Amino acid sequence: MTYEDEEISVPPVTPQTPLGLFGTEALIGEEDRAIRDTVRQYVSDKVRPNLAGWYEEGAIPARELARELGTLGVLGMHLEGYGCAGTSATAYGLACMELEAGDSGLRSLVSVQGSLAMFAIWKYGSEEQKQQWLPRMASGEAIGCFGLTEPDFGSNPAGMRTRARRDGSDWVLDGTKMWITNGSVADVAVVWARTEDEGAGGDGTGGGAGGRAGRVRGFLVPAGTPGFSAPEIKRKMSLRASVTSELVLESVRLPDSAVLPDAVGLSGPLSCLNEARYGIVFGALGAARDCLETTLGYARQREIFDKPLAAYQLSQAKLADMSLELGKGMLLALHLASLKDAGTLRPEQISLGKLNSTREAIAIARECRTMLGAAGITLEYPVMRHANNLESVLTYEGTSEVHQLVIGQALTGEVAFR
Template structure:
């Protein structure tokens, strides 16, 4: 009798009843609200962000790991499971949840004033307001310390000038968390997107994360009051801590894409006959399945360990780097291998595997490329930084 990959090691036994309930809820939402439509969204390069945000907000999925201000206050493991189940449907839709909760909301929750939190977080938790996180620039991706966006004082106000690129949710956002360099160092702002001088242009012709709204932000002498500055954000460590928060969700989410690819390939191999029998019965196919299932389970155990530590004592950035590096790298390898099992059908939009593989190309890069995470781990192992030479 066939079992699912996670059943091989009885990994469900690691979860609490509450965590299983969260997983079941998000899986049901993904099955009902995302899976039937996502292939069409992906093909058209459009996604109903606001409709989805409202539905996710009603279920408490936005900023679900934060406390107060309408947020659910769930455990890190529960949040990770939510990311896994949503990314099993699509990485781009999962990124809506991650950017909203772990980047935009987290930045305001962690570094904002009480007035900013009261102004933005309840509406964002409900999905009534959409947020984005502007750190990456056209010429500065892996090196945010070199950002060109500037913030200068003008009397009691601030003036922002510059641009951000590859910003998820930017085309539909109500508030943008923008990071800029000022005389005192890196500072952050909660910028209402209807502020004069702020513009967001949707990035078109993407071959990956097509079921996600991605934008380029232009800041043309955007005037903001002091009340828009995040008062507790001092230096580059502030935005980097937000990236660490978001990377944790990716550690889990990437496993969802990999699981969906493997489930699809196993089901396909069981019904696809060549040489008089199902291809699932061939030794080479079973060897592929065995190797992929092992990597998937090892990635899950790594994610679970990091999740339990996150809930108990917190995580160091390099620990999250280890999870992101391993799990995304293995997830994309699983997607590519599963594509080979489906043969030519593997590139068809009728099946989710090529869509997952294309999406994972972006997941491999954003929130820190594999090379950046290798250097983070290398610095921890050697005590020497290889980032500047």
């Protein structure tokens, strides 16, 4: 009997999830998994049903969400004390992943609150500042923002033009910050400025662009301070379910107690950025996972030429390639989390993760859109929304090019930024 005469039966195969194929669950501890599942359930029940509407309207109930997220315990969750949960870095990363599987704007709210504004106060603030702000921020009662980026200085923060000058016992700030998440709803802004009455710092950043004098210092600017305003930036095509603002400081007078006493030089804000970048390593993968799982579900149901889209070789090739990149990204993210929990994670390693996760996530989102066809451009599915959001995630907290240069410097010992 020839093989042509035989009836070959193929046993049924139970479809797996992309990350299930990699077995990454075995790498996550029970407590971290429980935190992740709680955040996933919250996003599914309370956030996901509203995301398309928020994105379409370009508005988000930030204060309501902050209170809910505070109750959930994710605001500053990786910090110790002051009402913060003190979770592992792994748990924080997984929470970011679930938040961004909902929407990048939701994860941005949490990242800026916890890893930028709260972390700056927690690490560099006085005890009085910590007691004043951190418990309220952890509960979501107060919202913070982080003012570093300026209209002309994003990747080169050493060139900042925002100035702080002494006037008696006070400080007077003048300048503009741009692309500030949470800015218009923030109760306190962590604003970085170059002082005019202090010499250059010892961290090699004092001269700044063009040899400008003064150290970079951090200031806590409460909302409502005379001369301080935060107009919201509208007409965005990306991160529409997120509050993005400009910060304007016009002769803003602050007492000396507004200064973050332990932050001198650019090392302060840059260390905060590393905290936020770490969350993005996981967060971007959450958006990619949501795109891929959505596309898998669609491909199994959508029939083309009398069989499911998922049954075609080209479809399976695309799904396999995307799953491979998602799984590799997740393995790297979990490895970086273990390094962070051990206290050995280096900035250039965070750059590895941020570059990889954002670059692969946006590629996955774009490929998924092609598989959904025309349906992929509607808000009925999350794929185009994620793809648009990832355009911003690819850029903020360091562009891909900047992270390539950070990695290049680590490999060669040569500085290529200038």
